[in-house]
Amino acid sequence: MNELADLTEELVAIPSHEDETAAGDAIEEWLRAETDARVERDEAGNVIAYKGATGDPDADTLALVGHHDVVPPADRQTTGEGNAGGYVVERREGRIFGRGAADMKGAVAACMLAFRDAEPPVDRTLAFASFVGEEVGGEGARHAIDEGFAPDRAVVAEGSTNYSKPGVTDVAVAHKGRRASTLVASGTAAHASEPEAGENAVYRASDAIDEVRELDAPEATVFGERASGSLAVTMVRGGETWNVIPERCEVTIDERTVPGDRADIGRAAEAVEGVAWEIDQDLPPMACDDDAFADAALAAAREVHDELGLDAPEHVVKPHATDAGWLAEAGTDPLVCGASEPGEAHTETESVGVDVLERCYRIYEDIGERAF
Template sequence: MSELTELTVDLVSIPSHEDASAAGDYIESWLQAETDAAVTRDTAGNVIARRSPDNPTQSLALIGHHDVVPPAPEQFDDDGYVVETRDGRIYGRGTADMKGAVAAAMLAFRDAALSDATELVFASFVGEEIGGTGARAAIDDGFCPEYAIVAEGSTNYSGPGVTDVVVAHRGRRASTLVARGAAAHASEPEAGTNAIYRACDAVDTVRGLSVPTATVLGHEIDGSVVVTEIEGGSAWNVIPDTCTVTIDERTVPGGYAELAQTESIDGVEWDVEQDLPPMACDDEAFAELVLSAAQDAQEGSPQLVTKPHATDAGWLAQNGTTCLVCGASEPGQAHTKNESASIEVVERCYRIYKTSAERF
């Protein structure tokens, strides 16, 4: 078993869906033992390490997260997470999202031969799966590298077996519409105001909204907005006085759907519950540098692509870091009961991260 596979298996075996502290302990201890970097652990639980010359002129960060979503029953036993290695893959909760890529970034951080001008940073955040709480805490504490490669999934995007480089991804804005009316007996509907009817009018408004698009380094990315839940009414013979509608909106850099239009309907209030920012790379030379490293690390032909899912890169980009996303996870792997990562691709990511740091 290679050092990288063994490190991945060790990380994946540590439960981190409710409390990521033990996984953070492992990462912190490994960095302290294996590198001469300055390693810190902030109050949120993020692990941050820096390899820095005396007078760096530029900084590059390799970014991951070590929290995971709850495991399926077959992924957990009395000893912790179940991890299996077979058929060239590592199976277990967090292999794809994203401890395999975290392990690759840890080894690349240790092994990269740096120029005298480059500060190389490694960061593994907590709370990515619950809205980026760790990344936001680090940013609030002043974490702001100039450039970052966020190790979320980018494999099999342009074609099978290829690890691509993501130059933009969508954000997610979750919101609700609350329509209010006046209750009455259903035998006298004119005596009340039907909140469901008002909600339906609001839904019609949502259906008629245009969604923004954006172009990032020549690649187009589209937003979306869709109603996903509706709840209202208390009994078959009562005119409902409230109705709630849930909206899932995927945002693009610089654009939102105009959901505020729904509040032009009497009795309708619109409330934003979560707003995960999108990401757009603003430096073509950086994108080409990492793409070149990806080309040299594999036999396939990686491309610059876009990604539909929000990541911590959105928070970093919003704070001024130029970001790209590149990682081992393939579509359909994260958060599943059969979650796995290809050993070959995890090793490929190690080469991409190491080469990118050395050429930066």
């Protein structure tokens, strides 16, 4: 399917790590040229399109969702500095190499073609959305949701390939979130020759760390799949010089949350005098609560795999936060299904398999046409 590979290369070649405008322009122009859908571009730069039962207020809406921003490229992946230079794109040995090929312009291209080609049931609105700002905390998704983007269901085309076994594209029914927080220990400075004259913030931080080590990591079960979170102190910063009792010490904590459960980090702050807890980032986890949708999506994926002579995909839990978390928080039932394989995104050798993109296109088209 050369059209899909060509469209992927076209999108990958457009720089979008500092400014997503040109990539959004390309997506918008393609949708207007290739479909009769209602195409919108909001103030944030998100591209959203609708077709099917758009005039029926009782129609369900299914959205195919991606993002067209990328993380900054390595030197070898760009032909110039910033958005002034293009990205290097290569196709060889059945794969497309370039920044954003896996995460996630290849999957966006597959969604675009599936959106164009799918014929949804008469009582369904089929939507397509490509967001900006996913890599910096879901800025585009949050803006779209605030402006009223509220599909009943969504297939978020982030990576789910090679999760249950090699060579399959699975359907993730849940994923972990990420909460980044800081315990701030305050003390009183004094000369280190008279430590009793001060209050050592590092000691207070150490006591708080001991409390964190006793906390249970988050856990949940979704569709029989166990989702286990994690909790870890990742940085400690305190003191300014060798002969002064430190008056401040900061402890950074990385927590991977799961649907319905989070660690009680506040307990560590409450247990130690002079320690406060600050939340720096909170990317929500995701769980799909629509059994029929999850089963239908898996059936679609299995039919495609069976036709290709591949092993059957499974319902899985994805370890990484995506825009599906923001959608779930807003009331959408999302699933994650996409071409990116573990270890491909954000690397100097980032790539995606053309055959896997074609597989995803077929899955998305089938889900768009399937009754739930």
